[in-house]
Amino acid sequence: MLFHNTIYMFKNFLVCLAFISVVACGSKPRVAIEEGGLSLKPSLQHEIIAKEVVGILENYSYKKVAASDSISNIVYDNLIKSLDEGKNYFLQSEIDEFGQYRNTISQDFRNGDLSSAFHIFNTYNKRALEVLQYALTQVDASHDFNKEETYINYRDKQNWFTSDAELKEQWRKRVKFDLLNLKLTTAEGKDEMAKHKETLKKRYNNLISQAKQTNSNDAFQLIMSAYTNAIDPHTTYYNPSFAQRFNEDMSNTLEGIGARLQMENEMVTIKEIIAGGPAFKDKTLKMDDRIIGVAQGNGEFEDIIGWRLDAAVAKIKGPKGTVVRLKILPAGAELSAQPTIVKLTREKIVIEEESAKRSIKTVKGDDGKNYRVGVITLPKFYIDFEAYRKRDPNYKSTTRDVRLLLDSLNKENVDAVVLDLRNNGGGSLQEAIELTGLFIEKGPVVQVKDTRNQIEVHQDEDSSVSWKGPFGVIINRYSASASEIFAGAIQDYGRGIILGSTSYGKGTVQSAVDMSRFISSVNKLKLKAAGEKDADTPNGAPEFGQINVTIAKFYRINGSSTQHKGVDPDITFPTQFTAEKYGESSEPAALPWDQIRSTNYNKVSDLSSIKSQLAAKHENRMKNSAEYKFLLEDIEEFTKAMNTTSTINLNEGKLKKEREDNKTKNRTRLNKLLELHNMPLWKEGQPQPKVEFDFILDESLNVMKDFIKLKNS
Incomplete structure (x- = not known):
C-alpha cells in the first residue's frame, strides 16, 4: 500500500488548487448558453464517476459512511458554502427552493443523479453574471464619498438577501468601496478617478469572462469536493487534469514564489510557505495573507480579487529569474486596510530539496556560562523514492541528512540539540520512523490501524543512536502527520522536551487510487457508445480521474491517536492559531480521536519531574519578558480582528483617517x-524594515539551557 512509503501532507488539497488549472474532466462537457447565464449539464461520465465515488466511500474507506439524510445535509451545506460563503449572490428565495435537496443530495449521487447539484450551480452562475453586469453599470454612476454609509464585505453571519433590491444595494456599495479603495491608494493631490473606473471595469469584465467560461467539468469538480469533504477533509476526488498535476507536483519542480494558495472569500490566500522558495527567504509573507494584486516586474498592478484561482496563480507563477510584485492584505487586516507591496524574484523550487539545515546558537546561563545549542530546521520529511527503489547507495533522505548534521554537531561539542518542526506538514512515514531511530535504540515508533481494524506496529530496527544528549523538538499548529508521529514518539519515550503549541492533529493515511479500477467494462462500453471515452484528457492523466481516500489511522506507541487532538507540547507557547479555526479539530467531518492498546516499549527516561521544573522556570521568565507581553498583545489583536465583522466606512474622510490611524499604530507596534x-x-517615509526576530526559538533555547543544567545536576 502507498501509505507504507509516504504520508500525504495535510495540505494536499491546497497543492492541487494552487498549481493547476481547472480544465477537462475526462469527458466532453455538456454546455448550453441560455439567457441570463449558463445551463451546464453533467456528462454520462460524471454520473458514472459520482456513483462509483459514493460506493468507494461507503464500502472501502476507513470511515465507510453511507449516503444518508445526515450526510446529505453536510454535502448540501458544503456546496452552498463553496459557492457563496460570503452570501453575496444568492437570494433567500433561492435558498428556500434549494432546501428540497437538503436531505436527498447524497442519495442522488449514489444513483448517479447530479441534477440537483448542477441546478444549484447553474443558479449561482446565473446570479453571479447578473450581479457583475449590474456592478458594471454602477462604475460610472454618481457616488457621494462624503455620505455617511457603511459596507459589509464578508456576510457569512448575515441573512440571505430577501430581494433583488437588497442584492443590488450590496453591490452598489461594493462598487463604491472598490472605487474609494483605489482612490485612497493614489498619491495625494492626484485625481485619477477615470483611471480607477477603467481598472474596475476591467476587473468586473474579467470576472464576467471567467464566469462565462465555466464548464460542466468545473462544476463537477466543485460538486464532488462538497461530497468528499462531507466524509473526510483528506478524502478528495481529482478529475484527470487535477490528478495529473497533483501527482507531478508531489515529485517535480515548481517555478514561482514558493507558496501554496487557496481561494477564500474571493481573495487568493497564502496557506503555506514552501521552504527554500522566494517567499520563504524574503520572510515578509505569512500564513493567511491575501494577495489582491499582481504586477509583472515594474509594470502596473493587475487586480485579482474575485478571479478564479488558476487564473490568479498563472499571474503569480512565472519563469525563474523574473520579478513579480504582490499587493498584500496582511492576515487579520480589514479589507479597508492599506495594502503592502512585496517584491519577489521567482525561482525554481525543487520540492525534494527542502533539506534539513543546521546552525549553532549560544545561550548565556544565569551562572554566566555559555551553552551551545545545535538547531536543526526540518521543513518536511523527504526521501528520493526513485533513487531508493533503484538501490542507489547515495539516495537523499531526511534521516541521512540529519545524521550528518548530528555528526557535525557532535564534533563541535554542542551541549544540546533542538529539532525545529514548525510548519512541517509531513512527508515520508519511513523517514519519520528512521529519524526517530537516530535518538533512541531499537523499538516501536508508530501504530497503524487499517479499515479491517488490523493494527501494524512500525519499528526502528537500528540500535545505533546519533545523539544521546539533551534534545528538544519545536512544533506548532502547522506541524502535521509525520511531524506528529516523530514528536509523539520522542515524548512517549521520554527522549526529549516538546516545545511550542499543539500540533495539527492529522492522524490519517490516504492512498491515491485510479478511478478506472472501479469503472466496469459495461460502463466503459456505454461511454464509448456515447462518444465520451476518447475525450481529450492530458497525456498520462488517469482517464476517469483519481480519488485520494483515507484508508488507515495513526496511533502513538502509548495507544493515543494523533488524529484530531495532535501532540500537546511539554512547554506551551501561546498562538493565534486556535483549535476552533485551524487544524484537524476545525474540520467538521474529521475523524475523531480514540485510543488503542499501548505497545511494549521501554522509556529512555522519565522526564516528568524535569518537565515541571522547566515549566516553572519558563513561566517565571515570561512574567518579566517584554517580548512575551508583546507576543500576547499581537495574538489578542489578531484574534479580535478575526472575530470581528468587518464593517467598512464608505465616507472618504473617515476611511482615510482609519487607514492613517492603522498605519501609525502598525509603525508604533513595530x-x-x-x-x-x-x-x-x-521612521515615516522610510521603507518598512524586515523583522526576523524569533521569540519562540529564543525562549526554546532558554528552556534547553535549563534542561542541560538540570540533566547535569
Whole structure:
C-alpha cells in the first residue's frame, strides 16, 4: 500500500488548487448558453464517476459512511458554502427552493443523479453574471464619498438577501468601496478617478469572462469536493487534469514564489510557505495573507480579487529569474486596510530539496556560562523514492541528512540539540520512523490501524543512536502527520522536551487510487457508445480521474491517536492559531480521536519531574519578558480582528483617517519591537524594515539551557 512509503501532507488539497488549472474532466462537457447565464449539464461520465465515488466511500474507506439524510445535509451545506460563503449572490428565495435537496443530495449521487447539484450551480452562475453586469453599470454612476454609509464585505453571519433590491444595494456599495479603495491608494493631490473606473471595469469584465467560461467539468469538480469533504477533509476526488498535476507536483519542480494558495472569500490566500522558495527567504509573507494584486516586474498592478484561482496563480507563477510584485492584505487586516507591496524574484523550487539545515546558537546561563545549542530546521520529511527503489547507495533522505548534521554537531561539542518542526506538514512515514531511530535504540515508533481494524506496529530496527544528549523538538499548529508521529514518539519515550503549541492533529493515511479500477467494462462500453471515452484528457492523466481516500489511522506507541487532538507540547507557547479555526479539530467531518492498546516499549527516561521544573522556570521568565507581553498583545489583536465583522466606512474622510490611524499604530507596534532589540526605529517615509526576530526559538533555547543544567545536576 502507498501509505507504507509516504504520508500525504495535510495540505494536499491546497497543492492541487494552487498549481493547476481547472480544465477537462475526462469527458466532453455538456454546455448550453441560455439567457441570463449558463445551463451546464453533467456528462454520462460524471454520473458514472459520482456513483462509483459514493460506493468507494461507503464500502472501502476507513470511515465507510453511507449516503444518508445526515450526510446529505453536510454535502448540501458544503456546496452552498463553496459557492457563496460570503452570501453575496444568492437570494433567500433561492435558498428556500434549494432546501428540497437538503436531505436527498447524497442519495442522488449514489444513483448517479447530479441534477440537483448542477441546478444549484447553474443558479449561482446565473446570479453571479447578473450581479457583475449590474456592478458594471454602477462604475460610472454618481457616488457621494462624503455620505455617511457603511459596507459589509464578508456576510457569512448575515441573512440571505430577501430581494433583488437588497442584492443590488450590496453591490452598489461594493462598487463604491472598490472605487474609494483605489482612490485612497493614489498619491495625494492626484485625481485619477477615470483611471480607477477603467481598472474596475476591467476587473468586473474579467470576472464576467471567467464566469462565462465555466464548464460542466468545473462544476463537477466543485460538486464532488462538497461530497468528499462531507466524509473526510483528506478524502478528495481529482478529475484527470487535477490528478495529473497533483501527482507531478508531489515529485517535480515548481517555478514561482514558493507558496501554496487557496481561494477564500474571493481573495487568493497564502496557506503555506514552501521552504527554500522566494517567499520563504524574503520572510515578509505569512500564513493567511491575501494577495489582491499582481504586477509583472515594474509594470502596473493587475487586480485579482474575485478571479478564479488558476487564473490568479498563472499571474503569480512565472519563469525563474523574473520579478513579480504582490499587493498584500496582511492576515487579520480589514479589507479597508492599506495594502503592502512585496517584491519577489521567482525561482525554481525543487520540492525534494527542502533539506534539513543546521546552525549553532549560544545561550548565556544565569551562572554566566555559555551553552551551545545545535538547531536543526526540518521543513518536511523527504526521501528520493526513485533513487531508493533503484538501490542507489547515495539516495537523499531526511534521516541521512540529519545524521550528518548530528555528526557535525557532535564534533563541535554542542551541549544540546533542538529539532525545529514548525510548519512541517509531513512527508515520508519511513523517514519519520528512521529519524526517530537516530535518538533512541531499537523499538516501536508508530501504530497503524487499517479499515479491517488490523493494527501494524512500525519499528526502528537500528540500535545505533546519533545523539544521546539533551534534545528538544519545536512544533506548532502547522506541524502535521509525520511531524506528529516523530514528536509523539520522542515524548512517549521520554527522549526529549516538546516545545511550542499543539500540533495539527492529522492522524490519517490516504492512498491515491485510479478511478478506472472501479469503472466496469459495461460502463466503459456505454461511454464509448456515447462518444465520451476518447475525450481529450492530458497525456498520462488517469482517464476517469483519481480519488485520494483515507484508508488507515495513526496511533502513538502509548495507544493515543494523533488524529484530531495532535501532540500537546511539554512547554506551551501561546498562538493565534486556535483549535476552533485551524487544524484537524476545525474540520467538521474529521475523524475523531480514540485510543488503542499501548505497545511494549521501554522509556529512555522519565522526564516528568524535569518537565515541571522547566515549566516553572519558563513561566517565571515570561512574567518579566517584554517580548512575551508583546507576543500576547499581537495574538489578542489578531484574534479580535478575526472575530470581528468587518464593517467598512464608505465616507472618504473617515476611511482615510482609519487607514492613517492603522498605519501609525502598525509603525508604533513595530518600533516597540525594534526598540526591544536595540534596533533603529522605523521612521515615516522610510521603507518598512524586515523583522526576523524569533521569540519562540529564543525562549526554546532558554528552556534547553535549563534542561542541560538540570540533566547535569
